[in-house]
Amino acid sequence: MAAERSDAARNRQAILRATEELLTRQGPEHVSLDSVAARAGVGKGTVFRRFGSRTGLFQELLAERAVRIRAAIDDGPPPLGPGAPPRDRLLGFLDELAVLAAGNIALIAAHEQACATDKHQDPTYQRWHGHVAGLVREIRPDADADFLAHLLLASFDGTLVRHVTDHGGVDRLRAAVRDLAGTLVPVPAGRDRAG
Amino acid sequence: MAAERSDAARNRQAILRATEELLTRQGPEHVSLDSVAARAGVGKGTVFRRFGSRTGLFQELLAERAVRIRAAIDDGPPPLGPGAPPRDRLLGFLDELAVLAAGNIALIAAHEQACATDKHQDPTYQRWHGHVAGLVREIRPDADADFLAHLLLASFDGTLVRHVTDHGGVDRLRAAVRDLAGTLVPVPAGRDRAG
DNA sequence: AGAGAAGCGGACCGATGGTCCGGTTGTCCA
DNA sequence: TGGACAACCGGACCATCGGTCCGCTTCTCT
Numbered sequence: 001m002a003a004e005r006s007d008a009a010r011n012r013q014a015i016l017r018a019t020e021e022l023l024t025r026q027g028p029e030h031v032s033l034d035s036v037a038a039r040a041g042v043g044k045g046t047v048f049r050r051f052g053s054r055t056g057l058f059q060e061l062l063a064e065r066a067v068r069i070r071a072a073i074d075d076g077p078p079p080l081g082p083g084a085p086p087r088d089r090l091l092g093f094l095d096e097l098a099v100l101a102a103g104n105i106a107l108i109a110a111h112e113q114a115c116a117t118d119k120h121q122d123p124t125y126q127r128w129h130g131h132v133a134g135l136v137r138e139i140r141p142d143a144d145a146d147f148l149a150h151l152l153l154a155s156f157d158g159t160l161v162r163h164v165t166d167h168g169g170v171d172r173l174r175a176a177v178r179d180l181a182g183t184l185v186p187v188p189a190g191r192d193r194a195g
Numbered sequence: 196m197a198a199e200r201s202d203a204a205r206n207r208q209a210i211l212r213a214t215e216e217l218l219t220r221q222g223p224e225h226v227s228l229d230s231v232a233a234r235a236g237v238g239k240g241t242v243f244r245r246f247g248s249r250t251g252l253f254q255e256l257l258a259e260r261a262v263r264i265r266a267a268i269d270d271g272p273p274p275l276g277p278g279a280p281p282r283d284r285l286l287g288f289l290d291e292l293a294v295l296a297a298g299n300i301a302l303i304a305a306h307e308q309a310c311a312t313d314k315h316q317d318p319t320y321q322r323w324h325g326h327v328a329g330l331v332r333e334i335r336p337d338a339d340a341d342f343l344a345h346l347l348l349a350s351f352d353g354t355l356v357r358h359v360t361d362h363g364g365v366d367r368l369r370a371a372v373r374d375l376a377g378t379l380v381p382v383p384a385g386r387d388r389a390g
Numbered sequence: 391a392g393a394g395a396a397g398c399g400g401a402c403c404g405a406t407g408g409t410c411c412g413g414t415t416g417t418c419c420a
Numbered sequence: 421t422g423g424a425c426a427a428c429c430g431g432a433c434c435a436t437c438g439g440t441c442c443g444c445t446t447c448t449c450t
Contacts, residue, residue: 043430238399
């Protein structure tokens with residue numbers, strides 16, 4: 001795993017930026033790898049050599065956007081980072097994801113489309129799922145944490161996010177997710193959130 | 196809207212059966228319209244004339260599989276049909292969907308893939324969503340019923356269903372969905388389901 | 391039986407993801 | 421500084437797939 005050659009690194013960046021740009025400019029369905037290559041000013045072969053496939057490209061782009069959250073969870077301050085009560089960590093994490101998703105709808109949609117068959121194989125998704133499932137399991141050992149984690153993450157499905165934020169903005173999504181997770185995961189002791 | 200010509204009706208059936216067959220025989224991704232046409236013994240044009248598009252074909256196939264549930268909800272006996280308490284109707288409906296989904300994984304997956312961009316436009320999905328959202332709204336007027344309904348239906352995402360039923364069978368899915376909906380939707384008065 | 395509409399099939403098209411290889415460029419050592 | 425080698429580049433090329441089109445066939449109705 002020697003370091004990338006300088007031209008290779010430059011091209012990788014060019015491709016990523018070009019993809020971002022095209023994603024925000026037009027619907028995610030209309031971003032073909034030809035157009036990405038053209039906009040990045042590289043050959044199509046270069047795109048595939050760097051990212052392996054359409055799927056790989058969007059996976060890497062998502063990973064890049066999610067790196068901040070990842071760091072915050074692994075060793076950031078509470079409530080996201082280790083140390084806080086599991087329920088707080090869960091709600092905090094999902095709130096971060098809501099913001100991320102709302103701000104990257106096109107990317108999310110493209111990512112889903114590209115990963116269609118093997119959605120659960122994506123490293124970023126797996127990390128998210130592992131984190132959520134772990135927290136859920138901690139709080140509700142009786143529940144099907146694996147399933148619930150997948151379901152909670154389904155809140156950030158591209159179509160759904162677009163639909164929700166179109167009528168109510170980011171805050172509607174955040175509120176809905178908070179309510180959802182808050183209801184699914186009991187408060188350790190005491191009162192629940194009254195509407 | 197005169198009745199279909201007899202050869203047209205025959206071909207429609209042939210196409211639907213061929214699609215079913217290919218879906219169960221191989222992965223949903225590998226069912227191309229060429230192969231459907233070939234297996235049905237008709238020309239490709241016929242497939243498109245009947246169903247408009249790949250999306251239309253899978254939508255119609257799903258509608259056909261769901262017609263039983265639809266009838267049960269519109270004017271069947273409780274708890275699915277009108278008359279039962281909303282919570283019972285909701286849990287009953289979701290349980291039916293769980294069984295349907297588990298028994299038609301390939302179709303569900305193909306349908307999702309085909310409807311990728313406009314998942315929420317599918318008539319069957321809209322009907323399901325409307326039903327669920329209505330019931331949720333009835334029980335929890337304070338909640339974001341629209342969002343919750345989409346999320347509850349996300350339990351039947353193809354990838355998820357396959358994953359869950361692969362490790363635990365239909366019953367795991369049914370139990371998980373029952374627990375999920377049961378938790379999200381409060382019991383009118385009294386105790387909740389322990390363990 | 392005959393006429394006209396409805397339907398048929400498969401050649402054809404454009405787009406797209408993915409591959410390949412002859413030529414180019416960066417890197418590293420002398 | 422120069423040269424040799426590996427890594428990399430680009431874009432022509434390929435296969436597949438959803439979707440269209442139109443000349444020919446078949447059903448239906450009188």
